[in-house]
């Protein structure tokens with residue numbers, strides 16, 4: 001099946017979406033569950049014991065949930081919530097919980113996103129900023145790409161003066177396995193427009209992100 005061209009997706013997104021759709025056409029849920037069963041046997045387990053007998057289905061469903069962002073689009077999640085408004089000051093939504101999955105190990109990336117933009121005649125429903133984060137987080141990701149995708153989506157939708165996205169996150173693949181560094185966390189940023197060009201605007205954003213809120 002060829003996906004129709006969706007203007008809300010970047011070309012990389014389009015390629016990824018069509019790959020996912022193609023895969024889904026050829027792989028049934030029964031085959032996915034069989035693959036988990038094979039995995040369990042490979043790990044030395046008995047997939048027929050009581051505690052594991054529904055695990056292939058549970059894991060498949062869990063992974064489908066954690067990657068549901070492949071089946072969502074900016075258009076749907078926005079639901080038209082872009083409004084004309086004579087606003088020109090920074091809007092920041094802070095401390096948006098992020099639960100993503102790293103594409104290398106399919107292990108959790110857990111963190112928070114801080115997203116700001118400076119309007120240029122259009123504002124977006126605030127919840128939609130969190131929904132955009134959610135859509136891209138619920139895919140197999142690297143933190144850098146997740147950060148950039150959120151920034152580019154807002155830049156494309158609103159044509160604002162600028163967008164800034166910072167994500168701070170810990171990667172379970174670095175905590176529970178591999179190098180095993182539980183205290184480590186990674187900060188990534190994507191600056192667009194005036195945030196990339198103007199040091200003072202970027203600084204104002206970083207100060208607001210660092211500021212300890214009474215609500216937190």
Ligand SMILES: Nc1nc2c(ncn2[C@@H]2O[C@H](COP(=O)(O)OP(=O)(O)OP(=O)(O)O)[C@@H](O)[C@H]2O)c(=O)[nH]1
Nearest residue numbers: 102103104105141142143144171173174177178179
């Ligand atoms: N840049 C980037 N790297 C990531 C992210 N998530 C996981 N990684 C890294 O991806 C790399 C994969 O490296 P490999 O050597 O192929 O895999 P590995 O043998 O499992 O690596 P170790 O984790 O070092 O044991 C690791 O260094 C991970 O820390 C991410 O969001 N961004």
Ligand SMILES: [Zn+2]
Nearest residue numbers: 102104105173
């Ligand atoms: Zn990983």
